[in-house]
Amino acid sequence: MRLLPHLMGLLLLFLSRGGLLAARDPIPCPSGSTALRWETFGETFFFRYCNRCHGWNNYTDVWTRKDLILEQVVAGNMPPFETVPPEEIDRLSEWMRCDLPVDGSCPTAGSEVTHDNFAAKFLEVHCGSCHWKSREGEARQGAPLDQNWDDPAALRAYALPIRDTLLRNQMPPDLGLSPSPDVDRLLEWIACGLAGLPEKRFYRRGDANSDGFRDITDAVTVLLYLFEGTAPLRCFDAADIDGSGKVEVTDAVNWLNFLFLGGTAPPEPFRDCGDLGRLGCEQFSGC
Ligand code: HEC
Numbered sequence: 001m002r003l004l005p006h007l008m009g010l011l012l013l014f015l016s017r018g019g020l021l022a023a024r025d026p027i028p029c030p031s032g033s034t035a036l037r038w039e040t041f042g043e044t045f046f047f048r049y050c051n052r053c054h055g056w057n058n059y060t061d062v063w064t065r066k067d068l069i070l071e072q073v074v075a076g077n078m079p080p081f082e083t084v085p086p087e088e089i090d091r092l093s094e095w096m097r098c099d100l101p102v103d104g105s106c107p108t109a110g111s112e113v114t115h116d117n118f119a120a121k122f123l124e125v126h127c128g129s130c131h132w133k134s135r136e137g138e139a140r141q142g143a144p145l146d147q148n149w150d151d152p153a154a155l156r157a158y159a160l161p162i163r164d165t166l167l168r169n170q171m172p173p174d175l176g177l178s179p180s181p182d183v184d185r186l187l188e189w190i191a192c193g194l195a196g197l198p199e200k201r202f203y204r205r206g207d208a209n210s211d212g213f214r215d216i217t218d219a220v221t222v223l224l225y226l227f228e229g230t231a232p233l234r235c236f237d238a239a240d241i242d243g244s245g246k247v248e249v250t251d252a253v254n255w256l257n258f259l260f261l262g263g264t265a266p267p268e269p270f271r272d273c274g275d276l277g278r279l280g281c282e283q284f285s286g287c
């Protein structure tokens, strides 16, 4: 019977270790990143341990209560009457402390969603009141100047922040859209590679015939286009030499003036290549 105290001691040790395990410190994000993702970890975790009672089936639901969730799980309060294995708690901590990374997945069958059949309209309707090139000053309501979702280059550069802000219900500010089938379509479009997003185009004024040189033949091209209809213009922006917003006879006249009589140079983009032409540029080889 001298075993009894030993057994009691062991039991106490077991209980206290159990208690210690339940109240784990959340582990930090290992050197800033993790291999864990919503798709490979988060979704399964909530399905397995929480969704018998809660309904957190999507990223947005989890994101909006992330601090409370981590707190309740590391304290051992949730799920009730069940213990989550410590290594699973650590994985949850790691994933959450690394800012809940997500992959976004493109369906294996591919996607039908394109820029023209969906994304452009979605972005205009939900984001265009702030993130649009034509929005200036106060009208932007604080949206950063380089973040215009009608600018293909900006869309390409910010695709992942756009995905994240949508998933996290942070945009549009104060009236998140997630989760919704439309947001899912936009996320699919991003995950599948932004199908149909127009290529960024550069041009330079003066090279009206897009041959890479700026010379007298450009004035001739403009005149032939205007009066003979025999020279198709492939880059109207380049042919709009004086930057008036139209291709007209003054473009040819000003160009000749500049070349031979010391007249004023065309406005930019002239010395350097520039983007965002207003008239269109189907083909330009000089940039
Ligand atoms: C068996 C059912 C059940 C399971 C499984 C469960 N919960 Fe809960 N949870 C509840 C109930 C019931 C409440 C409300 C209790 C309350 O408000 O005191 C709750 C409340 C919560 C709250 C809110 C607590 C607060 O202070 O408002 C969080 C966060 C939570 N659960 C997280 C989780 C997580 C994370 C999981 C999975 C790891 C989980 N729960 C699994 C039943 C469950």
Ligand code: HEC
Pocket (backbone or CB within 6 Å): 123, 126, 127, 128, 129, 130, 131, 140, 141, 142, 143, 144, 147, 158, 161, 162, 165, 166, 171, 172, 173
């Ligand atoms: C009412 C104006 C407004 C609307 C509408 C709006 N945004 Fe924003 N957006 C902002 C402001 C202000 C900021 C900069 C401050 C910030 O990051 O919260 C911003 C910043 C962003 C950023 C950068 C965040 C980062 O992490 O750098 C992204 C991405 C973004 N918005 C995406 C969107 C998308 C996508 C939509 C449409 C679904 C949208 N926004 C609609 C005002 C708006």
